[in-house]
Amino acid sequence: MKKILYIFITTLALAMTAGCHYLDQEPDDLITEEMVFNDIVKTNGWLANIYSYLPDPYMDWNMKYGLNTLTDDVQIPLEWGGFGWWSTSAMKGNWSATSNYFDLWGNVYKAVRAAYIFQEKVKPLGAEQTAEDVAYMRLQARFLVAYYYSQMLEFYGSFPLVKEHYDIDSTYEELMLERTPFEEIVEWLDEELWTLSQELPLQHKNMTEDHGRATKGMALAVRAHVHMLAASPLFNGNQLYAGVVNKDGTQLFPQTYDKEKWKRAAEAIEDLLDLGVYSLYKEYNADGAIDPFMSYMNIHFATGAANPELIFINNNCNYAEADQNMAPHGYGDGNGAYGATQNLVDAFFTRNGLPIDEDPTYVASGYSTEDIRYEGTSWSRSNSKEEKGLITEAGTPNMYCKREPRFYVSVLWHREWSTQLNGRVDFLYGGANGGPTYDSPQCGYLMRKRQHPQATEIGKQNHPYRHGIIFRLGEFYLSYAEALNEYYGASEQATVLQYLNAIRERAGIPAYEGSYTQAQMRELIRRERRIELLDEGKRYTDLRRWMISKDVFAEPIRGLNVKATSDDAFFFTQRNFMTRSFEDRNYLWPIYQTYIDNNPKLVQNYGY
Numbered sequence: 001m002k003k004i005l006y007i008f009i010t011t012l013a014l015a016m017t018a019g020c021h022y023l024d025q026e027p028d029d030l031i032t033e034e035m036v037f038n039d040i041v042k043t044n045g046w047l048a049n050i051y052s053y054l055p056d057p058y059m060d061w062n063m064k065y066g067l068n069t070l071t072d073d074v075q076i077p078l079e080w081g082g083f084g085w086w087s088t089s090a091m092k093g094n095w096s097a098t099s100n101y102f103d104l105w106g107n108v109y110k111a112v113r114a115a116y117i118f119q120e121k122v123k124p125l126g127a128e129q130t131a132e133d134v135a136y137m138r139l140q141a142r143f144l145v146a147y148y149y150s151q152m153l154e155f156y157g158s159f160p161l162v163k164e165h166y167d168i169d170s171t172y173e174e175l176m177l178e179r180t181p182f183e184e185i186v187e188w189l190d191e192e193l194w195t196l197s198q199e200l201p202l203q204h205k206n207m208t209e210d211h212g213r214a215t216k217g218m219a220l221a222v223r224a225h226v227h228m229l230a231a232s233p234l235f236n237g238n239q240l241y242a243g244v245v246n247k248d249g250t251q252l253f254p255q256t257y258d259k260e261k262w263k264r265a266a267e268a269i270e271d272l273l274d275l276g277v278y279s280l281y282k283e284y285n286a287d288g289a290i291d292p293f294m295s296y297m298n299i300h301f302a303t304g305a306a307n308p309e310l311i312f313i314n315n316n317c318n319y320a321e322a323d324q325n326m327a328p329h330g331y332g333d334g335n336g337a338y339g340a341t342q343n344l345v346d347a348f349f350t351r352n353g354l355p356i357d358e359d360p361t362y363v364a365s366g367y368s369t370e371d372i373r374y375e376g377t378s379w380s381r382s383n384s385k386e387e388k389g390l391i392t393e394a395g396t397p398n399m400y401c402k403r404e405p406r407f408y409v410s411v412l413w414h415r416e417w418s419t420q421l422n423g424r425v426d427f428l429y430g431g432a433n434g435g436p437t438y439d440s441p442q443c444g445y446l447m448r449k450r451q452h453p454q455a456t457e458i459g460k461q462n463h464p465y466r467h468g469i470i471f472r473l474g475e476f477y478l479s480y481a482e483a484l485n486e487y488y489g490a491s492e493q494a495t496v497l498q499y500l501n502a503i504r505e506r507a508g509i510p511a512y513e514g515s516y517t518q519a520q521m522r523e524l525i526r527r528e529r530r531i532e533l534l535d536e537g538k539r540y541t542d543l544r545r546w547m548i549s550k551d552v553f554a555e556p557i558r559g560l561n562v563k564a565t566s567d568d569a570f571f572f573t574q575r576n577f578m579t580r581s582f583e584d585r586n587y588l589w590p591i592y593q594t595y596i597d598n599n600p601k602l603v604q605n606y607g608y
Helices: 033-037 040-051 059-064 078-083 087-091 104-121 131-156 182-199 216-231 260-273 292-298 319-326 342-347 405-410 473-507 518-532 539-545 593-598
Strands: 310-314 390-392 411-413 445-447 468-472 557-560 574-578
Touching: 033 040, 033 104, 040 104, 040 131, 059 319, 078 087, 104 131, 131 182, 131 216, 182 216, 216 260, 216 310, 216 468, 216 473, 260 473, 292 405, 292 473, 342 411, 342 445, 342 518, 342 557, 405 411, 468 473, 473 518, 518 539
Parallel strands: none
Antiparallel strands: 310 468, 411 445, 557 574
16 A cells, blocks of 8 residues: 555544545545655645644634633633634533544644654755754654643643654554553653753754744753643642543552652753743833833734743744734724633732732722823823823723733723724723623723734734744743742742742832742742733643632632723622633543544543
């Protein structure tokens, strides 16, 4: 039987219903193995296809993966479930092993198999594809395998670890693999990513053409992330999974807590930090002081060498549709319903760097009587005059006044200035940008973090380019603080505060001082992660790996009275929007029942 390869190849039999299907004859529109790997363009197209399985941190993490919409920070209309936003079903608890939502499991095995074939078949093709080029291409494919497996670890825990390409002549029984124990996967990823970090380039020769391709820092970042997962409560001695065993009784999840895993996570992050090539992105004023507004906003817009915080990005993102979902309806193609919650609004710090319930200067009710300005920023998105440093005008609800800079970058509220509208939004019921349509802010707020301020004329697709961040340095500052606190407690608190306060300095809020218990510091770090990494696909996994999702979602998702029809205090009256459903089983994703049925060696995750 002649081997025929598709550019978009099928997956392993353990993952897909039909398994690996090859045809006995060659239709005209198929491409042979020889044709692909004897052609530079097709060879690079194959590698690009392996990269194409990277998540899009804009629309994938919003819609396909649901990582942002499944948190207490974001609320979308439940009606969007009819347009592919599967997270609306999960919000209500309608998620089972037979639900046909996003198939991460199947897609990973497709990508992995493509990567293994590529490593075997890619070869030098003259001056334009040298042996040196081929060596780097193979390393890229190896890195992508490791990254995709880290995703499997994050969402499914244990899975069958396929370490090589299975030949076309493999038997059905050989393809039926059982799940590999969690700790064995961690050890394999640790070794593989460390080896890759020793062979991959530190930096790209051409940041414009190559930015986003595998580097030493990307390998170390994924490795550090894997160790953070392994150290966290979800996977570190979680007895909820005591009964998840292979058919032969092999335990798939560690049942004994191991504090040393936190030390190992800290050391893995140190390996990344010690590279010395990354630093927090900052913009400065003429006097040399940090501009916290512009720094935080432009982390997502500054590209290439101009942004030293970027570690791992995806250059191919659907940011245009993300802009559309955040832009108020009534403007171009704006959907106006990718919204923030009151839960999130209340989580932001005040200008003094304190939680709102701890700052005596914070006022929750009424309206301001004066304009409020912040020194040291060129932020100018508060009125038509684009006055730099004007943050809120007189008449703004007090609960939005004197908040930290990240709040203003991230959230759009009723009567706030909109660059898309070149006017103030009207979220009243019957207002230009409010109900009764479901394409309106469900909780009275729109998210605007990562929406480009120059993304105007939505209907004309006028969207400035931006990368999608998979990993950036700010995350690992906070992860390092967390790992040190969990392992050392108070004895390393000075170092913990150093990294935590580096994030707060960039954010323009006062540093933490004094001493804290380990539990107090844990809460400080977790709150900082929520705000700093808002809408970047991190909180969903954080809530799960800390195993606090059930507690968080025991509290309802809160918003404002979006049924109000006039500009009186009734709009700003808080109400409960919905109570999310989250059960113990939801800490891990289910393996689709089809895969369980097709592979008698596979066992299901807890509760499904």
